[in-house]
């Protein structure tokens with residue numbers, strides 16, 4: 360058996376997590392974490408929130424200080440895009456040459472979707488994914504009076520909130536008839552819409568942006584993301600709107616795993632494989648991979664983590680536990696942005712819970728969904744009033 364160890368492509372959330380967790384699990388072969396960005400691995404969520412506001416400084420973004428990697432004997436290679444993978448030879452190639460692996464983890468994340476903009480707007484049009492993107496956007500905003508945001512998804516709305524709080528004139532263009540139309544239920548959209556309107560944001564619903572008539576100092580494209588799977592595709596790995604993996608995060612090559620935003624995986628919470636973009640998903644998938652690589656004696660459980668997600672806009676925290684399929688039965692409790700909860704049931708079983716400013720219900724939903732084979736029915740919710748009550752009754 361060779362001792363090339365594990366190579367991880369992509370030094371973001373999932374890549375960092377896999378490397379760190381391999382050592383936690385006692386893996387003692389070489390680990391090489393290769394990233395194309397110049398920064399040591401850092402968290403992305405603050406980029407549209409506290410970091411963009413200037414409330415969190417750059418030194419607080421990294422998951423760990425630089426010496427962590429030396430201490431854990433993890434070779435961190437930054438600024439070094441991987442240009443190809445050779446699954447037959449079990450090597451990857453960068454501008455510095457080829458490196459052999461026993462196990463390969465692809466954690467290349469996602470990239471912001473782009474759209475053509477006229478030349479006159481090019482210099483002031485941004486997307487937001489990396490720390491460098493956030494620095495460029497932040498710098499442009501400093502001297503700007505106005506920002507136009509294309510797309511009312513989470514990132515666009517978080518930036519809208521940040522910019523409105525900084526006193527900018529904010530206009531959001533959204534083709535759908537409500538914000539967060541693809542990802543949240545109507546009551547959540549309505550409550551958050553109200554909050555943005557109160558902050559003075561000009562929400563243009565049912566309206567695509569007309570770049571020719573657009574007057575704004577800064578433009579942000581917040582129109583979703585695409586998986587970074589070109590490397591995997593060129594290597595002949597099966598891809599279909601993301602790198603296709605099985606319930607153990609294995610790609611179509613037995614020595615190559617994929618995790619995080621780039622991976623499309625089965626989950627007990629959806630009827631077909633999904634590609635999720637969340638911190639939780641990146642961490643849990645990376646942990647499952649590390650467990651398998653580090654521990655060759657016991658069999659890992661298939662991926663079953665409860666999906667969860669959060670977004671911060673103003674003082675409001677949106678949280679989702681589970682995934683919201685179509686045609687669920689919805690039960691609403693509370694109103695507005697403080698304490699609202701939307702419970703989603705399918706076939707009399709709780710499948711998801713969305714909350715605004717209600718961390719207790721969110722945590723209870725996660726715990727109850729994690730129990731899997733002991734579903735919560737609408738009658739359980741009615742009997743105990745809240746999921747917190749249901750959870751307590753089952754302890």
Ligand SMILES: Cc1cc2nc3c(=O)[nH]c(=O)nc-3n(C[C@H](O)[C@H](O)[C@H](O)COP(=O)(O)OP(=O)(O)OC[C@H]3O[C@@H](n4cnc5c(N)ncnc54)[C@H](O)[C@@H]3O)c2cc1C
Pocket residue numbers: 368369370371372373374393394395396402403404405406407439440441442466467468469487488489514587590618619620621635636637638639641667668669670671
């Ligand atoms: C602004 C912003 C706010 C967010 N807010 C939230 C939030 O509130 N809650 C939440 O749950 N999630 C949030 N997310 C999503 C979350 O951060 C991502 O889902 C998570 O980072 C995905 O981890 P990943 O490792 O799959 O990808 P990433 O963290 O994106 O890491 C992938 C890395 O791989 C690198 N890479 C790509 N190709 C190559 C190559 N060929 N060679 C070497 N390196 C390569 C990329 O440059 C990148 O550094 C947010 C994301 C952004 C951008």
